[in-house]
Amino acid sequence: MTPQTLIALLMSATLVTACGGTSGPPPQTYARADPVDMSGDWEVDHARSDNIQQRFNGLARQLQREMERRARAAERGQAIGGSAVTSGRDLLALAEMAELITAPTLLHVIQTASEVRLKRENTFGLVCNTDQRPPAITVTPVGTERCGWDGHQLFFDIALSDGLQIRHRITRSALAEFLVIQTAVYSPSVKQPFVVNKIYNRYDPRKAGYQCTQTLSRGTICTTEESTR
């Protein structure tokens, strides 16, 4: 599968999701688990990943056109059905959240038959126990996480308080040279999720010449020695 095909497929999925007409992700059924090996180190490919500003601009233009259409209809004395238009402020808030959530540029994936541990730079890792029928559910006082394999895709659905929901879908290319993480962010005040696709290429952290580790007691520790992880 070429990168373009994979991205096109994900974009189609995005549109389907976006046209679903709910503020949260639609109910899920999962395909039979068909795990693929995602282990290794990955760095974001900015050139092939979505640009959040452009995506926001596109949605904002849509929003603008919709408002103009409604204004013209109102001048003609016509009423337009459907629900109210999302405010630009809410859309901007959602875009900012999406930017925050998809900020990590480096990933380190450790995978076993029973667990996938996707460590992300400067934020929490996405960890899934995959030896049970999906979704594996983790409940904390501040949010609920569902994860598992859906066919060859790994998914993480996170529902937080105040209606914020995050859905990550991780797909590896057939030749294992890149990962695609599609992140859909849902807010209670915007009907459509804000979707960001990020491409991560495989890389060798040892070639950077140094290794950094986040520690509790000493903050970030960097060494020029090779990693043993």
Add this chain to the structure above:
Amino acid sequence: MIDIPSGNPALLFALRIAVCFVLVVLPTLAEAEQDAWPMAVSHQVLNTSGQPVGIELAIVVFDDGLDAFDERDARHKLRRVEARIATVLLRDVITEGQRFGPVRVLPADTAFAALTITGSVVHSDGRDMLLRIRAIDVSGELWFEQVFRWTASEQDYLRPSDEPFRPLFVAIANALWTRAQTLSPASIAQLEALAKMRYAAELAPQIFNDYVQQVEGLIRLTRLPAVNDPMLARIDRIRRQEALFIDTIDQQYRDLQDALGPVYTLWRRSSLEQGTYLASYLSRANQRSDDGDSGSFARMQQAYSTYRSVKMQEQDLFEIATGFDNETAPTVLDSGERVVRLEGTLEQQYVQWRDILRRLITLERGSLE
């Protein structure tokens, strides 16, 4: 088109129930559990009054208090680490009081010392620590079984060199000492002799079972072997070897505590701060009605940051706990005739060592016969 969701009533209802469960029911359950907790112990000075008694104390590494240990659960891993650290902390406080004889940490519950302390971690979150402590002497008499609790404040964490939960361990040490002071010198001598014979009976039941007897639920000495009994001399020697083993692995516990202590305290402190923040966050979220501000960046960012912080905390802790497991080193011991290398967890090493001692006794018994 982008507009306000009209909503799927069933989905919205389910979502409300889920949110209600997370924000209202879970905290309520936690509160119900806390209601059953005993009062925190009072601030006490370590009691060092009275004449010391020389009896040996064994503190068995505390139980993690979990129904089912999950290797992949960071909280479970940490709980196991906490159980070990709490055991060593209690040993240190009792030793500091200098009221008892040698105080050793044992990887498993065996009849080694005159007084054995077992315990389990009931709860620990950086703010509250509850330990269920059971002190039982070698005759089987229960000294006490009690849940001790201390609630730490941010003040307790001000000086990094101080153990924030020290009052908890001081209270346990004082309770032990208060009970020990009621023993007469004759009872102490009886307990020491019984400890020696029960140890012998555990390792060589065929020879020493007749020396002890269970009477009305308690174990009593029936007689003592002759002072010059060669088998007893060998048991004494083997008991000293067991003490050597315990002291060797004790050093491993100490090393691990030295390595982990500062990070563990830091983790507990940040847990306390996070717990305080989380309580206030959940309280605010609970009180918040739908004020039309739910999609604002500030509200969403707060929800995400809170979740991120909780998850990062948990994952940091997983790394620490995993590191602790990885640091358990093999123990190399000279048993007199040969050098023995023991591998695995300290608990497994202890079982291996006792097995070696048991075989030694069988061999030596054969040579005597």
